[in-house]
Amino acid sequence: MPDAMSLAGGNREPAPSCIADLVRAQAERSPDAVAIEAPGRAPLAYGRLYAHVRETVRRLNALGIGRGDRVALVLPNGPEMAVAFLSIAAGATCAPLNPGYREAEFDFYLSDLNAKALVVGTGMESPAIAVARSRGIPVLTWQPVGAREHGSVGAWEHGSVGVWQHESEERPHLPMPPHSHT
Numbered sequence: 001m002p003d004a005m006s007l008a009g010g011n012r013e014p015a016p017s018c019i020a021d022l023v024r025a026q027a028e029r030s031p032d033a034v035a036i037e038a039p040g041r042a043p044l045a046y047g048r049l050y051a052h053v054r055e056t057v058r059r060l061n062a063l064g065i066g067r068g069d070r071v072a073l074v075l076p077n078g079p080e081m082a083v084a085f086l087s088i089a090a091g092a093t094c095a096p097l098n099p100g101y102r103e104a105e106f107d108f109y110l111s112d113l114n115a116k117a118l119v120v121g122t123g124m125e126s127p128a129i130a131v132a133r134s135r136g137i138p139v140l141t142w143q144p145v146g147a148r149e150h151g152s153v154g155a156w157e158h159g160s161v162g163v164w165q166h167e168s169e170e171r172p173h174l175p176m177p178p179h180s181h182t
Helices: 019-029 046-062 079-089 103-113 127-134
Strands: 034-036 070-074 093-096 117-121 139-144 173-176
Touching (some): 019 079, 070 079, 070 103, 070 127, 103 127, 117 127
Parallel strands (some): 070 093, 070 117, 117 139, 139 173
């Protein structure tokens, strides 16, 4: 049976070991190639996707969240959810939860997961937030940031909102692709 390297057209470089490695490899080969598309939205290139993945992992790590930690993600399906999932999963175990769950369901899953953080969309009202707070789980907001030229998802503006860990009622922020520029 051929190994992963021989399946890659004889390339003797090690095969990628995770999704983040695959995204990085594609970003290095073809940074302007389209990674994510959605109807009526500008496409997201691999170079921008990988930059978003790296920055999200950096910000999670700054909060003490890393490999082996579980992060619950509550966002509706769409390109923002895809980018959030890939970005969080590159640095922690990402557990997407259905935004339609009721309080009892969120209570069960957040307990069962032993989540280190909950990520929700900006302005999102969800019973998951109250459950996470009652369990002492930090609530992070996947925050839209301004898009740079070409309106791509995950374009980082200099000085964009960052992630902060604190005990106030305000939620720390993770940058999110703008809704109108995906």
